[in-house]
Amino acid sequence: MAFLSLIFLLTIVQADSAISNSSPIFGPKEVTALVGGSVTVKCFYPRTSVNKHSRKYWCKESTQHCSTIISSNGYVSRGFEGRTSIIDYPENGLFIIEISNLVRRDMGPYKCGIGLNDKGLSFRVKLDVSAGSIIPEEAQLFYVEQHGSVTITCAFGDASDRRYLCKLTKYTCATIIDTNGNIDPFYKGRILLSNLQTPGSFNIIITQLQKQDSGLYLCGTGNYGAEGETKKLDIHVYEDVLISKQQPILNGVQGGSVSVECHYEPKESKTTKYWCKWNENECTFLINNLGDVRDDYEGRIVMHDSPENGTYTVILNQLHNGDEGFYWCMTSGEQERKSSTELKIMEETGQPSLAVDNEIHAVAGAPLTITCTYPCLYADYEKYWCKWKNTGCEPLISSEETQAGLVVSCDKGNRILSLHFDQTSLSDQGWYWCGVRKGGHYGETYATYLQVQGVLRNAEEPLRPNEEPSDVVSQNRIVPLNNANKEASNDIPAESHKESKHSTVLLSVLIPLGIIFLLLATAFFVVKFRLFKHSDLVSVGSYRTNISMTDFENARQYGAKDNVCVAEAHETQIGGKDDYIVTTNSPKEAGKSKAKRNSKEDVEMAYTTFLLNSENIQPRGSQQQ
Known part of the structure; x- marks a missing residue:
């Protein structure tokens, strides 16, 4: 009979404990104070609009009912006037009861709760009033909504020992995480232990909390049950209908995306x-959200903030096996929320739903169209293109045009979303995303890189391997800039480019003029050289001249015959006694020619005539003989 009674009592205790744990109201299970001292009790409740305005109370249990000691309506029981108070903090979901001048008869079970009477939501608290001088340390309370997070700070003197967090069970304290790298599989990916700057201090963060996480914990140094220090923690996880349920596992495919x-x-x-x-x-x-992105994630990750509903969305695309793992959402606010999500890459599920060329090459100054095909699944979704930046990827929806000349069009019949460039430029180079969204929630995306080529080359040059003839524009072909040319062009100031342009124009004028002048000079010297080649240097007295050999040839043709017709010869002494000039002119004409005798032409003709007729002239001495 006694055995049956014990089982019955244990059943009642367990049922009562289950009711207490299922209640959203949470407080300390037991508090201890000294006689004549005071005690403070914190009771937490969900921050719904109803709870914020409902009556809060503190009552003492008896066998029949729970007699109210104090309530937020202003009621105070006899015997507690002047030594008890209740303060509500609705924004924090917390009300605090304080009792002073404690006596032994204040000991016993109490309840803190919400409602018009003691039948409402409540949590049982045991008050112990001790006559001793030492008060045992109470557990630190943590009241967390389901799928939420908690940050625990533990500080101890010795920083060299092992640091850990364990959960109390009936017989032991099971290790959850420690500095030796041990992690309970149930908490993998959603718990983190990090040391603080103060020696011996460390933080423990648990995210994605579940109802099973409620209970008593110990954080400490050393080993449980042996040496070291410990601190008791009491964590209560409640279900809040206002909190959206976090998707614990995300499934992605190779080359696809997740949000x-x-x-x-x-x-x-x-x-x-x-x-x-x-x-x-x-x-x-x-x-x-400040625009900071890890270098090796540029072009494949973006964050969209929606402050109006208190959410931000992170999109990761170009997925590969190395992306598998756990990811955390975190904020720096006072009411900081953290959540964790596991990402798995499903190799068997196939390809991404959206299809775009992985890399696109364009020509600076030429039009371009990039296409993205989507399945029937996204027929009712809003489709968009956007250019990736470290601060985000602002969607450009269908039929919208920007000042940069980008137009998005959608061919619903063929399920093709196109991005049109009127005229590409080097500034258009970068990552572009094709994506879908619905009801303000972002869905699948696909990223492609646009490479814009911008250095001119003659079209006559042969195409390099893998180059398309479409690269040729206006008898010139566009080829990529190499890094050296880019750096060199960046180092040249704008004024140098202007001076170089003027110099080019000046050279384009002077060079043709110089060529023409050189041709004229060459022609002149060639003619002079040919004339000089057919001339001999002849001396007439003290006068030296060039006489053309053609003159002598002409003279030979007429010399003998013309001399026959000469009536008489006139002799004129020029220099010495052996120098003569013979002329066939009359005396009157001779007088005219005498006036021109000093000219070069007269000298040449006179000497030529002299040579031709020298055989017919006899010296005076011979005539006398």
Whole structure:
């Protein structure tokens, strides 16, 4: 009979404990105070609009009912006037009861609750009033909504010992995480232990909390049950219908994308939001809302903030096997919310739904169209293109045009979303995303890189391997800039380019003039050379001249015959006694020619005539003989 009674009592205790644990109201299970001292009891409740305005109370249990000691309506029981108070903090979901001048008869079971009577939501608290001088340390309370997070700070003197968190069971304290790298599989990917700057201090963060996480914990140094220090923690996880349920597992495919929606307190919209990838020792930063992006994630990750509803969405595309793991949403606000999500790459599920060329080459100054095909699944979704930046990827929806000349069009019949460029430029180079969204929620995306080529080359040059004839524009072909040319062009100031342009124009004028002048000079010297080649240097007295050999040839043709017709010869002494000039002119004409005798032409003709008729002239001495 006694055995049956014990079983019955244990059943009642367990049932009562289950009711207490299922209630959304939470407080300390037991508090201890000294006689004549005071005690403070914190009771938490969900922050719904109904709870915020409902009556809060503190009552003492008896066998029949729970007699109200004090309530938020202003009621105070006899015997507690002047030594008890209740303060409600609806914005924090918390009300605090304080009792002073404690006596032994104040000991016993109490309840803190919400409602018009003691039948409402409540939590049982045991008050112990001790006559001793030492008060045992109470457990630190943590009241967390389901799928939420909690940050625990533990500080101890010795920083060299092992640091750990364990959960109390009936017989032991099971290790959850420690600095030796041990992690309970149930908490993998959603718990992190990090040391603080103060020696011996460390933080423990648990995300994606579940109802099973409620219970008593110990954080400490050393080993449980042996040496070291410990601190008791009491965590209560309640279900809040206002909190959106986080998707615990995301499935992606090779080359595809995933999107994660993170939540934060809307009143703290100016706080920093960031996303990181979890590992055993830290959470590696990937992106935040300030425009900071990890280098190896540029072009494949973006964050969209929606402060009006307290959410931000992170999209990761170009997925590969190395992306598998756990990712955390985090904020820097006072009511900081953290959540974790596991990403798995499903190799068997096939290809991404959206299809775009992985890399596109364009010609500077030429039009371009990039196409993205989508399945029937996204027929009712809003489709968009956007150019990736570290601060985001602002969607450009169908039929919308920007000042940069970008137009998005959708061929619903063929399920093709196109992005048109009127005229590409080097500034258009970069990452472009094709994506879908519905009801303000972002869905699948696909990224492609646009490479714009911008250096001119003659079209006559042969095409290099893998180059298309379409690259030829206006008798010139566009080829990529190499890094050296880019750096050199960046170092040249604008004024140098202008001076170089003027110099080019000047040279284009002077060079043809110089060529013409050179041709004229060459022709002149060739003619002179030919004339000089047919001339001999002849001396007439003290006068030297060039006489053309053609003159002598002409003279030989007429010399003998013309001399026959000469009536008489006239002799004129020029120099010495042996120098004569013979002329066939009359005396009257001779007088005329005498006036021109000093000219070069007269001298040449006189000497030529002299040579031709020298055989017919006899010296005076011979005539006398």
